[in-house]
Structures are given as structure tokens and as C-alpha cells.
Amino acid sequence: MGQHGLRERKKHRTRLALIDAALDLFAEQGYEATTVDQIAAAADVSPRTFFRYFATKEDVALSLPLDGQEVMLAELAARPSEEPPFTALGHAMRAVVAMLEESDPTETARFLKARELIESTPALLAGSMHRLMGNERRLIEEVARREGVGDDDLLTHFAVALFVSVARTGFEHCRVNDVSITGSISARLDAVLAMAEESLRPGWDRPPTRPVPPGQFIEGSSGQVAT
Amino acid sequence: MGQHGLRERKKHRTRLALIDAALDLFAEQGYEATTVDQIAAAADVSPRTFFRYFATKEDVALSLPLDGQEVMLAELAARPSEEPPFTALGHAMRAVVAMLEESDPTETARFLKARELIESTPALLAGSMHRLMGNERRLIEEVARREGVGDDDLLTHFAVALFVSVARTGFEHCRVNDVSITGSISARLDAVLAMAEESLRPGWDRPPTRPVPPGQFIEGSSGQVAT
DNA sequence: GTAATTTATGACAGTCGCTGACAAGTGACA
DNA sequence: TGTCACTTGTCAGCGACTGTCATAAATTAC
Secondary structure, three states: OOOOOHHHHHHHHHHHHHHHHHHHHHHHHOOOOOOHHHHHHHOOOOHHHHHHHOOOHHHHHHHHHHHHHHHHHHHHHHOOOOOOHHHHHHHHHHHHHHHHHHOOHHHHHHHHHHHHHHHHOHHHHHHHHHHHHHHHHHHHHHHHHHHOOOOOOHHHHHHHHHHHHHHHHHHHHHHHOOOOOHHHHHHHHHHHHHHHHHHEOOOOOOOOOOOOOOOOOOOOOOOOOOO | OOOOOHHHHHHHHHHHHHHHHHHHHHHHHOOOOOOHHHHHHHHOOOHHHHHHHOOOHHHHHHHHHHHHHHHHHHHHHHOOOOOOHHHHHHHHHHHHHHHHHHOOHHHHHHHHHHHHHHHHOHHHHHHHHHHHHHHHHHHHHHHHHHHOOOOOOHHHHHHHHHHHHHHHHHHHHHHHOOOOOHHHHHHHHHHHHHHHHHHEOOOOOOOOOOOOOOOOOOOOOOOOOOO
């Protein structure tokens, strides 16, 4: 990536040093039992500097998955607008998983280490879910943009929330059934995505409101609906 | 409720005093700007005692909605097992909202005050969502029990996650459209629940695997589906 | 190549959330 | 009334996190 000056390279290196040091210490003695001072000492920087790289102690553990979410957002923006929301979200997610599976072994190892840690630490798992939902708003905005509706469109909110739930369920299910092999993650994702599609009515995703197709009419803006 | 001895009444009173003091201070000067010491002083107890009533500063703000979740869990357990999961969850939720709408004006006011605060404070909103998801596991366990499947049943996970998402979407939508009037909350809930039902295939809830009903067959365990 | 400017870092002091331990006060029950 | 259980206040302390200032290093300008 863009390593322009000496300064930027150095920053990137200390960032990785902090992540690695933290991941090692967390794995050794647990997340809660590890202090920021220890991480800083292991990475050979001052404790104050740690907080210049990561806002909280949690962030250093979640930084890698968080980067993944950025990638997903970019992938979503790149999907063709013909795809209905749920399909596009699914493909964006698949792209992220695929990218992860094909990346540098060192990076993959780091990522798996982080995920393993997160999944075995309740506090981190909760934090991870929290960040996941923080991104939900950004996903909503992107989907709303694609669909040409407002940020407050109820169906868009629902579609994104549903997708996030499905993804979360998939990961959770992976965790319970101790599936940590990288390769099978995408298989699990496909499975849970397929189950969701099976539970949903075809076309629920994108009601034919704007370019009114013949033979039907559905109120898309005001959620008036028959039982 | 059961206020047996003088002691219990006193405890209940200080608990309410702490909640009221906290809610007032939070409303006045903001959540982050308020210290636990201030709350304790306002409620006329020592700071240490505060933490004997609430594990964290967050808890005092979220305690009321949290109580609501307990009620919902109880309502769910009381629903007849003939109801499929999503229906039962919906009814349990409606019962909670109804209970809230019919309760003591003082309590209602307190609850609305808390909700208003939570929804206007990002940190609290995040915390609220976190607790909501903490209860997801308990909901899963209850639904799994009702359906006679294991805790790791994928469809159960999915159904509960979906329901939680729908409820969350409903609340979120209420927040965006500044609907704080108590009465219309249940209307909104009905609307968003109806939208969800409309998006889903009938019977997705409870696949006829175990006591095979006549005339249909759906693969419920392995999610194989055509694109 | 040197000077000026920006930027990263370290050191220090401090706030606040939260906890353990002990002692004193208060309701419960005989 | 006296004993017991429970609640509370006080104190001391840990650890996450922040503001501030001085120093050192890298970048830019001359």
C-alpha cells in the first residue's frame, strides 16, 4: 500500500507491532488480565503512544475485523445497481471472505488469531457485535443510495438489519460448531445465506414502486399493509 | 410487589432514588459529563453504595428497559406452544408494550425519560443494543425449548435474530421519526411486524420436519436451494 | 547543507470508573 | 434485649484514558 515517506512506514510498523504484541499478550494471559502498559512495553513504545494509535484497548483487538468491514463497504459500493439489496450485500460479504482467504499467509494468520481471541472473549465478542452494528448505518446509507430512496426507508432498514442478523447468525453458528478452518467459512456463509433466501419471499427485497410494473401496486413509503 | 420487610422497602427506595437522581443529572448535564460521585451525592448515598446497586454507570440508565426484557422473556414462556416462534415472539413483545402503556403514570414517565435519554446518547444506545443481544441467547434457549430442538438449531438462531432485528428496526424508525408518544409505539410495532411477515414465506418459522404434516415437504436441515 | 516547520513521541500529572477490605450502623428474629 | 445477618461508609488502590508540554525526528524551504 501507499508507503510514501519514511514516517508513514514507521507508523505502519509500530501499529503492527502494537497489534502483534497485544494479540500475543491477550492469548497468553487473557484480555482483561493484560494492561495497556504491558502492551506498550512489549511493543517498545510509551503507554501514551498506544492511545495515539488506538482509542481504546478494545480497538487494538478489533482493528483487523474492522478493516474488513471497510472493505465490505467498498465492495458493496462497487456492486452493480441492478442487484437487489440483499443479493448485493451477500456478494459484498463473499468478496470480503474471498479476499481474506486469498491474502498473504502472515496476514491471514494474524486475522485468524484475532478472530479466535475475539470469539473466546465475551467482552470482545460484544464489542465486535457493537462495531458491526455501528456499520449498519453506513450500510443502510449505501443501500438507500443504490435504491434511490431516503435514509429513513423502512424496507431498507429492514433489509440491512436482516442481512446483518444473518451474517451474525452464521458467524455465531461457526463459533458454536468450532469451525475455524478458513476455507469452510465461505461455505457456511453460503449455507446460512441460502437458508435466509429460502425463508423469504422472492422479490421481497425490492418492491416495484418506482418504475411501476403492471399488475401490482404496493405502497413503499408509508408502511400501510394488509394483514 | 413483594415488599416484605422494612429493609426491602428501603432498598427499593434507594434504588429508585439512584435511578431518578441519575436520570435527572444525565438530562441536565449529559451522560458522560455526569460522574458516579455526583449521582451518589444527589441520592444521598456513598459512591461505593452506588456500585452495590448497579454494576456500572451504564446500568443505572438501562435498568428500566432491562426490566422490560425480563418481562418479555416471561411472556414468551407463557405463550402456548402451538404458536410458531415468530408469532410467539411478536405476541410477547406486544404484551410488554401493552403492559408499559397501561402502567402507573409515574412509572411510565420514568420509563419514557430513560428511553429519551438512551436514544439521545450514542454510548447508551450502543449499550442498550448490546444488552438486547445479550438477551438474544436467552430468547434462543426459550424458543429452542418450545420447539423441542437443540440450542444450536440454525433456524431457531435465525428466527430469533430476525425478530430482534425487526424489533430494533421498529424502535430505530420510531426514533428517527420522533415518535415518542407512548400510544403509537404499539402501532409502529404492528406495522414493522406486518412488513416482516409480508417479506417472509408462510410457515418459514416452523419447518414440518419433526411431526411430518401431510401434503408438503421442505428440507429444513440442509439449506439447499436453487439460485 | 542548513534553517524552519511540521509531526511523532515520551514524561508527567490528573480524572474517573470500578473493586476489595474492614469497620460501623441498622433491621430481623429469638 | 441480645444476637445475627445484612447494608452502608470509609479508605486505599488499580487501570483505562486524557491534556499538556518539552524533545527528537522527519519533511520542507532556502
